[in-house]
Amino acid sequence: MQLPPAVHARLAGGPGAAEPLPVERSPKAGAVPFRFTARQVRFPREHEFFEDGDVQRHLYLQDVLTQVAGAPERPRVPEFTCQVAGCCQVFDALEDYEHHYHTLHRNVCSFCKRAFPSGHLLDIHILEWHDSLFQILSERQNMYQCLVEGCTEKFKTSKDRKDHLVRRHLYPADFRFDKPKKNMSPATPRATVQVSAEALGAEGEQVEGDAMEVCSEPAGERHTAGRRVLFVSEYLLPSVLVKGHHEDLKAPRKEINTSDD
Amino acid sequence: MWLRRQGCLRPAGCGVEELRRRRREREAALRKARREQQLISKRLLRDDAPEEGEGGCVAVILGQAEIQQFLQLAQRGTEEKERGRALVSLRRGLQHPETQQTFIWLEGSMRTLVGLLTSNQALLQLEAARCLHELSHSEQSAVAEACLPATSYLLTYLSGHSSDFISPHVTVLEALGYALSQLLQAKEAPEKIIPSVLGSTLPQHMLQLLQPGPKLNFGVAVEFAWCLHYITCSQVNNALLITHGALSTLGLLLLDLAGAVQRTEDAGLELLACPVLRCLSNLLTEAAVGAVGEQMQLRDERVVAALFILLQFFLQKQPSLLPEGLWLLNNLTANSPSFCTSLLSLDLIEPLLQLLPVSNVVSLLVLTVLCNVAEKGPAYCQHLWPGPLLCSLLGTLAFSDTEVVGQSLELLQLLFLYRPEAAQAFLQQSGLQALERHEKEAQLQDRVHALQQTALHS
Numbered sequence: 001m002q003l004p005p006a007v008h009a010r011l012a013g014g015p016g017a018a019e020p021l022p023v024e025r026s027p028k029a030g031a032v033p034f035r036f037t038a039r040q041v042r043f044p045r046e047h048e049f050f051e052d053g054d055v056q057r058h059l060y061l062q063d064v065l066t067q068v069a070g071a072p073e074r075p076r077v078p079e080f081t082c083q084v085a086g087c088c089q090v091f092d093a094l095e096d097y098e099h100h101y102h103t104l105h106r107n108v109c110s111f112c113k114r115a116f117p118s119g120h121l122l123d124i125h126i127l128e129w130h131d132s133l134f135q136i137l138s139e140r141q142n143m144y145q146c147l148v149e150g151c152t153e154k155f156k157t158s159k160d161r162k163d164h165l166v167r168r169h170l171y172p173a174d175f176r177f178d179k180p181k182k183n184m185s186p187a188t189p190r191a192t193v194q195v196s197a198e199a200l201g202a203e204g205e206q207v208e209g210d211a212m213e214v215c216s217e218p219a220g221e222r223h224t225a226g227r228r229v230l231f232v233s234e235y236l237l238p239s240v241l242v243k244g245h246h247e248d249l250k251a252p253r254k255e256i257n258t259s260d261d
Numbered sequence: 262m263w264l265r266r267q268g269c270l271r272p273a274g275c276g277v278e279e280l281r282r283r284r285r286e287r288e289a290a291l292r293k294a295r296r297e298q299q300l301i302s303k304r305l306l307r308d309d310a311p312e313e314g315e316g317g318c319v320a321v322i323l324g325q326a327e328i329q330q331f332l333q334l335a336q337r338g339t340e341e342k343e344r345g346r347a348l349v350s351l352r353r354g355l356q357h358p359e360t361q362q363t364f365i366w367l368e369g370s371m372r373t374l375v376g377l378l379t380s381n382q383a384l385l386q387l388e389a390a391r392c393l394h395e396l397s398h399s400e401q402s403a404v405a406e407a408c409l410p411a412t413s414y415l416l417t418y419l420s421g422h423s424s425d426f427i428s429p430h431v432t433v434l435e436a437l438g439y440a441l442s443q444l445l446q447a448k449e450a451p452e453k454i455i456p457s458v459l460g461s462t463l464p465q466h467m468l469q470l471l472q473p474g475p476k477l478n479f480g481v482a483v484e485f486a487w488c489l490h491y492i493t494c495s496q497v498n499n500a501l502l503i504t505h506g507a508l509s510t511l512g513l514l515l516l517d518l519a520g521a522v523q524r525t526e527d528a529g530l531e532l533l534a535c536p537v538l539r540c541l542s543n544l545l546t547e548a549a550v551g552a553v554g555e556q557m558q559l560r561d562e563r564v565v566a567a568l569f570i571l572l573q574f575f576l577q578k579q580p581s582l583l584p585e586g587l588w589l590l591n592n593l594t595a596n597s598p599s600f601c602t603s604l605l606s607l608d609l610i611e612p613l614l615q616l617l618p619v620s621n622v623v624s625l626l627v628l629t630v631l632c633n634v635a636e637k638g639p640a641y642c643q644h645l646w647p648g649p650l651l652c653s654l655l656g657t658l659a660f661s662d663t664e665v666v667g668q669s670l671e672l673l674q675l676l677f678l679y680r681p682e683a684a685q686a687f688l689q690q691s692g693l694q695a696l697e698r699h700e701k702e703a704q705l706q707d708r709v710h711a712l713q714q715t716a717l718h719s
Contacts, residue, residue: 001572001573001576001612001615001616002611002612002615003569003570003573003609003612004607004608004609004612006607006608007566007569007570007607007608007609008523008566008570010562010563010566010607011516011519011520011523011563011566011567011570013563015561015562015563016561016562016563017560017561017562017599017603018562018599018600018602018603018606019599019602020597020598020599020601020602021598021601021602021605021637021640021641022638022640023598023637023638023640023641024637024638024639024640025636025637025638026638026678026679028678029636029674029675029678029679030636030671030674030675033707033708033710033711034670034671034674034708034711035671036632036636036668036671036672036674036675038594038595038596038632038633038636039595039596040545040546040591040592040595040596041542041546041588041591041592042496042542042543042546043494043539043542043543043588044494044495044496045491045494045495046298048296049584049585049588050494050539051292051295051296052581052582052584053535053539053581053582053585054291054295055288055291055292055295056531056532056535056579056581056582057487057532057535057536058291059284059287059288059291060532061439062287065394093383095383095428095429096382096383096384098383098428099381099382099383099386099428099429099430100381100382100383103381104381117379117418118418147417148413148417148462149417149462149465149466149469150462150465150466151462165414169413169414169461169462170410170411170413170414171413171414
């Protein structure tokens with residue numbers, strides 16, 4: 001099927017509709033014995049029109065799910081340690097490190113060092129915790145916004161918001177992304193930070209933490225892992241972190257994969 | 262992410278012919294199942310599953326106590342690998358329907374799983390996503406229903422990361438989308454499940470995950486596009502989706518797909534194109550379209566260009582999707598002088614005619630689109646003749662399919678009406694003989710006769 005070059009050019013062009021040619025119908029058009037009427041068509045889900053596409057979809061799923069059932073081999077690298085000050089988590093797979101970094105170190109509040117799962121939640125935190133104007137305004141109007149994007153509700157207090165999240169959006173009843181200020185995790189060298197809907201710490205404990213932050217280890221409360229190994233990743237990672245350009249995490253990955261280590 | 266896996270599908274020592282044979286068998290089985298309304302049977306999705314590689318383990322039935330034990334270990338164990346292994350054991354158990362049942366009725370189990378799905382440890386998150394996949398195969402939709410309340414929470418947590426492409430998050434998102442698509446296919450979905458989905462913030466989340474751009478993850482988009490299709494074709498409240506900007510999001514995604522098709526020969530793009538085309542086509546039929554503002558409508562001419570680029574792609578890679586693409590073209594052009602004009606100004610009539618020989622269904626749709634253009638009047642028919650159209654119509658008159666011939670007759674009537682010179686040319690090209698062969702056909706004879714008269718008196 002040959003397409004004129006104008007088509008590709010048009011796709012690359014800006015939005016816009018064609019100026020329509022004048023429409024002029026005759027009453028004889030589609031008149032008996034003819035029957036044509038221009039009309040849109042809709043198909044319900046079980047219609048046989050969808051058979052081919054549905055079959056293709058299920059063939060794809062069959063292929064994919066046999067893959068999911070078997071755990072794929074994850075590429076291992078020599079062990080290395082997270083370079084963020086105070087964090088001594090050790091890794092042997094880059095995917096794990098990337099995940100750890102983005103979850104715990106990426107969206108960090110520059111005022112109080114708490115970490116958040118996303119930029120959106122960090123923004124809300126900064127507004128609610130570090131903006132004095134917010135405090136003033138919240139005395140007169142509902143300022144605590146619902147965390148679910150698309151929900152426009154606002155609340156007088158953080159607790160009201162939390163109740164709303166649990167009741168309306170069916171968040172887990174004891175959901176917390178935070179960790180109590182006191183360090184509750186066992187002091188083993190490889191202790192990892194737990195962030196789950198079932199928060200650490202006794203339930204009902206009065207916690208200063210905001211109900212949406214990811215917890216981060218306070219500095220100085222961890223000691224380094226027994227082994228510390230110097231590898232290619234060690235001198236690459238600090239430069240990435242210094243620059244603060246996290247897209248570059250892709251670059252060191254390439255270099256590590258092609259190294260002889 | 263799914264596509265990356267497609268490269269390693271071939272079982273060892275399997276010839277190409279053998280693979281083709283198996284694929285044909287699987288296709289036949291799926292067609293049969295669909296006709297018997299059994300396509301969503303989870304069993305079918307697992308029939309071909311090879312045995313698990315690790316020690317040849319098969320699905321194990323786990324009791325309540327064991328499930329609880331594994332969950333506890335996964336949640337509170339100290340060694341990361343130990344926690345991961347607990348989840349692997351749980352997953353193996355979940356391959357068995359009895360374990361699935363026990364799991365979903367166990368207090369707090371789903372909540373624990375949801376917590377692990379947002380773990381800050383990649384391994385745990387991945388294994389939890391695999392457990393979710395297994396649960397999605399439960400014959401009882403109770404499982405996917407159990408996921409539904411948590412979906413909003415999970416999407417808030419996960420969507421914030423979509424720009425970072427963190428692999429485990431992507432896996433969880435895909436698993437969620439897949440679980441949701443299973444749920445939406447249930448028989449009772451239109452009455453029970455779809456209304457509650459539409460009443461939540463899920464539609465906005467879904468559309469956000471379908472926004473084209475650097476943040477779009479293909480595997481995730483595929484799952485949620487299918488979710489959207491199951492919702493729209495159930496016709497529960499499509500007007501609501503339109504007010505959320507579904508038409509414009511999907512339209513932009515279509516443009517993006519066409520761009521991708523031009524850049525790469527990747528044959529996987531049709532996996533996303535199919536549900537997008539379906540959603541657009543069905544949404545366009547909503548009366549609500551006329552009632553919303555300009556922004557929410559679909560008027561962009563680039564959509565036509567994109568659609569033809571996709572049609573060209575389908576012709577090469579997936580001809581079975583040509584009817585779906587042409588269905589969208591019909592719904593775009595039927596009531597729109599602007600889109601009909603685009604077809605003419607972009608010179609797309611001839612490419613359209615090139616599709617006529619593909620199949621009867623395709624021919625019928627092509628002729629219908631051409632009728633949409635012709636019925637708008639003389640200004641439009643002026644661009645249809647002189648041109649290749651008449652010759653093509655003489656060709657389709659020789660088809661054996663009555664519907665195709667019938668639609669050709671409809672088009673001829675419009676053409677002769679608005680462009681009388683075309684009738685003369687028709688005569689000169691032995692048009693009468695082409696008509697004669699259908700004089701005895703009950704469904705066609707009245708129209709054949711009428712056209713013969715028109716041509717002779719032109």
